[in-house]
Structures are given as C-alpha cells and as structure tokens.
Amino acid sequence: MSGPLVIKIGGSTLGSADTTFRDVAGLAAEGSVPVVVHGGGAEASKWLEAMQIPSRFERGLRVTDARVLPVVVAVFAGLVNKRIVSAINAAGAPAVGLCGADGRILECRIAAPELGFVGEPVAVHPRAISALHQAGIIPVIGPIGFVPGEDSDQLVNVNADTVAGNIASALGASRLVFLTDVEGVRDGEGTTIPRLSGERARALIAEGAVSGGMIPKVEACLHALSLGVRVQIVDGRQPGILRALDGAGTVFEP
Ligand SMILES: Nc1ncnc2c1ncn2[C@@H]1O[C@H](COP(=O)(O)OP(=O)(O)OP(=O)(O)O)[C@@H](O)[C@H]1O
C-alpha cells in the first residue's frame, strides 16, 4: 500500500534517551511525513496511583470505570500527547496533537461492560489526520475514542495498539511499526522471534507465551496485516531504530 508510515510509540519507552523524536522529525524533513500514535499506560498508572485509584487489567486492557476515565483522558489526550508534540516540534518538524475524539476520528462501541469505558473501534474517519498530513504536519494521536451520543459523544479509553492498527488500516499505511520496550515478540523460552506467521502468533497467545500488553499489540498486528499493511514490532529504546527497520525486531509474515 502507498499510504504513510504509521509509528506507534509505546508509553513504556517514553523518556528513555532514544532518538525517536529526532528520527520522526528527520523523516518528515525528508518528505515522508509519518503519522504517530502513542500510548502512555505507565504514566496513567502513575497518576492513578497518586490519586489512590488502583489499576486493573484484563487481557492487557485497562479496566476504566468512572473514576479512571477522566484521568486517562487527561494523561493520554493531554500530558503525554503534548509532551510528544513538543519533543517533535523541538526536533524541527511541525506536529499537531489530536485524539480519536477530535474530528470524530475513532468511532467506537463499548468493548465489554465489565471493562467500563473501554472502546472497541467500529469505524475510522481519517479526514482530520489526512488534512494535517497533506499539509506536511505530523499528526500525533492519543488513544481516546468516542461513542456517538446525543448531547455529547462519550469519551472512551482505547488500547493504543488497537488505535494504531485501525488507523494504519484506514489510511492504507505502507507500514506500521510498533516501538516498545522489548526487542520484539518472545517465544515461550524468551527468545525474540525474527519472523512471525499469523498462525504462530495466535498459538503464542493461546498458550500464554504472549501476555499482558503484548496481546493487544499482536492482535493489532494481525488485523493490519490482514488488510495488506506491512507490520513490525521493534525495540523503541534502541537509538536510530526508525532508520534501520529492515529485519529489525519481529516482522509479521504476510
Ligand atoms: N511474548 C512476549 N514478548 C515480548 N513482550 C511480552 C510478551 N508477553 C508479554 N510481554 C510484555 O509486553 C510488554 C509491552 O507491552 P506494553 O503494553 O507494556 O507496552 P507498550 O504497548 O509499548 O506501551 P503502552 O501500553 O504505554 O502503549 C513488554 O514490556 C513485556 O513485558
């Protein structure tokens, strides 16, 4: 596919002394403006803890009740989003922050009642992303979606990997890269797998070798892959990784 490179920046790698923001700005300066999607799970947990609200996860998804929701909206669509925008801007490329509720980009339904305000995407409306991208501005998208409502849309928390997978698919992305805090997907022995088929990925989830935050990540990879996007999970802590993607980390086999 001929669309942009979509880069998902894991919250877990934010703040480590890598070159991600410089590399993102460098790509844009060379004319290939990427689209950035980010997480921020660790930062959200930190703020929730400060407010004495416990973090709970099911199958890698944060249970989001009425107390958790305003905190994750503030952290994902606010603090983390603006930190990333500021870092890319300072690296010399224009970036504008959005979340999936802006421009009604990411339409969702409630994923499962027991998860609370967690959204499952049903449609992507990428107009706001495309407008920025065409203007040479890097869209930086935080993982909040909306469920259509009458007086107001309902904001919902969406796993950032799921957001990245859906947006990459909707844009017909040429490539989707997940920057995370491990070298790639590990097998049951802890060895990083260089090339992963869909079949083996599903087996690794079923047998529990892939767990926690890696579950939605692998599922997002399989979803985008099925729509023809090249997908890869790489170590975002490694300097210059965005400039040396070929064969790095775990590449999903079409
Ligand atoms: N089989 C596996 N291979 C590699 N990592 C795994 C595996 N199973 C579970 N993990 C865990 O998944 C984590 C990465 O997912 P996590 O959701 O924590 O980070 P992220 O998605 O990069 O950041 P964020 O959720 O903030 O966007 C790893 O740090 C590791 O602990």
Ligand SMILES: [Mg+2]
């Ligand atoms: Mg995650």
